[in-house]
Amino acid sequence: MLDYKNWDSFLYFFSASSSQSFLKKRYQLQHIDLAEQKSYENSYPFIYYLEHGQIYYKQAEQAPLMIKPILLFYGLVHLIKACILTVDPNYPETTSVLAHGVSTRKRKKQQYHFFHDEVKIQKSGLFPYMGEKMFHMKHLEGEKTTMKELLAQIPELNHMFMQTEGKQTFLQIQQINEDYYLPKEILDSYFMTETRFLEYWKNETLSQIEIKETNEQHIPFTITYSNINDLLPIKLNLENGELFYPKTKKSLNLFPELMIHYLLLYNLSMIARYETEWWSELIKMMPNQDYPFIQSFLNITSNKGPFLIYQFLTNS
Numbered sequence: 001m002l003d004y005k006n007w008d009s010f011l012y013f014f015s016a017s018s019s020q021s022f023l024k025k026r027y028q029l030q031h032i033d034l035a036e037q038k039s040y041e042n043s044y045p046f047i048y049y050l051e052h053g054q055i056y057y058k059q060a061e062q063a064p065l066m067i068k069p070i071l072l073f074y075g076l077v078h079l080i081k082a083c084i085l086t087v088d089p090n091y092p093e094t095t096s097v098l099a100h101g102v103s104t105r106k107r108k109k110q111q112y113h114f115f116h117d118e119v120k121i122q123k124s125g126l127f128p129y130m131g132e133k134m135f136h137m138k139h140l141e142g143e144k145t146t147m148k149e150l151l152a153q154i155p156e157l158n159h160m161f162m163q164t165e166g167k168q169t170f171l172q173i174q175q176i177n178e179d180y181y182l183p184k185e186i187l188d189s190y191f192m193t194e195t196r197f198l199e200y201w202k203n204e205t206l207s208q209i210e211i212k213e214t215n216e217q218h219i220p221f222t223i224t225y226s227n228i229n230d231l232l233p234i235k236l237n238l239e240n241g242e243l244f245y246p247k248t249k250k251s252l253n254l255f256p257e258l259m260i261h262y263l264l265l266y267n268l269s270m271i272a273r274y275e276t277e278w279w280s281e282l283i284k285m286m287p288n289q290d291y292p293f294i295q296s297f298l299n300i301t302s303n304k305g306p307f308l309i310y311q312f313l314t315n316s
Contacts, residue, residue, distance in 0.1 A: 004307050004310050004311070006306075007054055007057075007058075007306065009310050010050055010054065010306075010310065013046070013047065013050055013313070014047060014050070014051070015047075016043050016044060016047070019043040019044075019046050019047050020039045020040055020043040021039075022039075022086075022313075023038070023039035023042055023043060023046060023085070023086060023089075024036055024039035026086045026087070027039055027089060030087065032089055038089035038090075039089075041089075042085050042089055045085060046082050046085050046086075049078045049079065049081045049082035049085065050078070050079065050082045052075075052078040053075045053076070053077075053078035053079035053082065053306075053309075054075070054306075055075075056071045056072070056074050056075030056078065057071070057072065057075040057302065057305070057306060059071050060072045060075060060302060061302065065283055065295065065298070066272065066279070066280070066283060067272060068272075068298055069265060069268035069269045069271070069272045069298065070269045070272050070273060072265055072269075072298065072301060072302065072305065073265040073266060073268070073269035074269075075305070076261065076262060076265055076301075076305050076309075077126065079305070079306065079309040080126065080130055080134075080258070080262070080309070081126075082309070082313075083130075083134055083309060083312050083313060084129070084130060084133055084134065086313065087133050087134060088133050091133075096124040096125070097124065097125065097126060097129045098125075098126070099122070099124065099125035099126065100122075100125050100126060100127065100266060101121065101122050101124065101125025101126045101127030101128050101129065101130075102119050102120065102121055102122055102125070102127045102262075102263060102266050103119070103120050103122055104117065104118065104119045104120070104266070104267050104270055105117070105118070112275075112278055113288070113290065114147050114271075114282075114290040114293075114294065115146065115147055115148040115151075115289070115290065115293075116146060116147070116148070117146065117147045117267060118144050118145065118146050118147075119144070119145060119147075119150075119263050119266065119267050120142065120143070120144045121140045121141055121142065121143045121144075122141065123141040127140075127259070127262060127263070127266075128140050128141065130258075130259065130262070131259060134256075134258075134312065135229065135256050135259070137255075137259075145252060145263065147264065147267060149250065149252060150252070150260050150263055150264050151264070151293055151297060152169040152248075152250075153169075153235075153246070153250075153252050153253070153255070153257065153260045154257075154260065154297060154300060155169075155170050155235045155236065155237040155244040156237050156238065156239050156296075156300045156304070157169070157293065157296060157297065157300070158170045158172075158237075158244065160292065160293060160296055164289050164292070164293075167247075168247055169246065169247055169248070170235070170244035170245060170246055170247055171183050171185060171186055171189075171244065171245050171247050172242055172243075172244055173234065173242065173243040173244060173245055174218070175242070175243070178222055179212065179220050179221070179222060180220070180221050180222065180223060180243065181218040181219070181220050181221075182218060182219045182221065182245055183217065183218060183219075184214070184216070184217055184218060184219060186219075186245060186247070189247045189248060189249075190249050194214065194219070198211060198219070201233075204232070204233060204253075204254060205230070205231070205232060205233065205234070206225070206227075206229070206230040206232070207223050207224060207225035207230045207231055207234075208223065208224040208225070209221050209222070209223050210222045210223075226315060227311070227312075227315040228308070228311045228315065229256045229257075229311075229312075231243070232253065232254050232255075232256065233245065233246050233253035233254060235257060238300075238303060238304050238307055239300075256308075257304075257308055258305075258308040258309070258312070261301050261304070261305055261308070264297060264301070265301065265305075268294065268298075282294070
């Protein structure tokens with residue numbers, strides 16, 4: 001899972017023969033008709049999506065904060081389109097899938113606070129299409145979530161929540177050799193008995209979990225998975241390579257992290273484009289906790305966005 005280095009990990013795909021071979025295998029595994037023909041037709045679009053995405057991300061590294069969210073959002077959009085092409089050789093069949101697939105309030109209220117801002121999932125567009133095609137998630141239309149709820153799904157921000165609000169959003173899972181240890185503190189957070197929690201956990205995750213004999217402080221377990229999203233609700237902190245369990249029971253815990261990054265970047269890119277006054281004041285005045293969280297998230301997603309894409313391409 002952590003064999004990912006940086007953009008060099010994508011170099012294999014930047015060859016027509018390699019991308020065609022890769023797509024052909026993907027299509028054959030899904031029993032898609034005309035796998036060879038479709039892989040030939042899509043090899044260059046696949047490369048171009050990855051290439052465009054990479055260019056946006058690399059430009060974002062050099063860009064001022066003022067326009068960074070816009071570049072990162074469109075970089076992620078292109079990378080997602082490359083992923084969709086691996087599961088839907090006919091993408092895009094209609095113009096409806098080209099929309100963003102989410103919406104937010106265009107004009108922000110006075111005393112606007114980024115943490116309280118909402119995004120709403122639409123019936124059609126890239127976001128629900130990604131959810132369905134890449135992660136087999138349906139019926140997302142109409143769901144709303146706040147920026148704070150989304151930021152709380154990023155394990156790398158756990159420490160910042162602890163610093164600013166005095167409470168963690170995740171519990172760190174210790175690892176000793178092949179065994180993992182989840183603190184029993186999770187039982188109090190979820191208001192569950194150990195038996196009920198283990199039943200809940202096994203029902204929600206796609207990974208294979210084997211619980212060892214528990215002790216007073218930890219729930220020891222081993223876990224088998226083929227895809228990083230199989231770990232949900234457990235998430236990986238890319239900065240330290242540790243696994244973390246969400247401290248609060250939320251439906252968002254089961255959203256693949258790629259979808260969380262998309263929603264955050266979508267709203268930040270809209271703000272950077274259309275809320276010029278608030279965005280400029282935030283950057284120059286740094287009046288509240290919005291600034292450190294936004295800046296930290298942008299630093300995190302610059303690295304983790306491509307990592308999550310690479311995980312999907314190599315483990316799907």
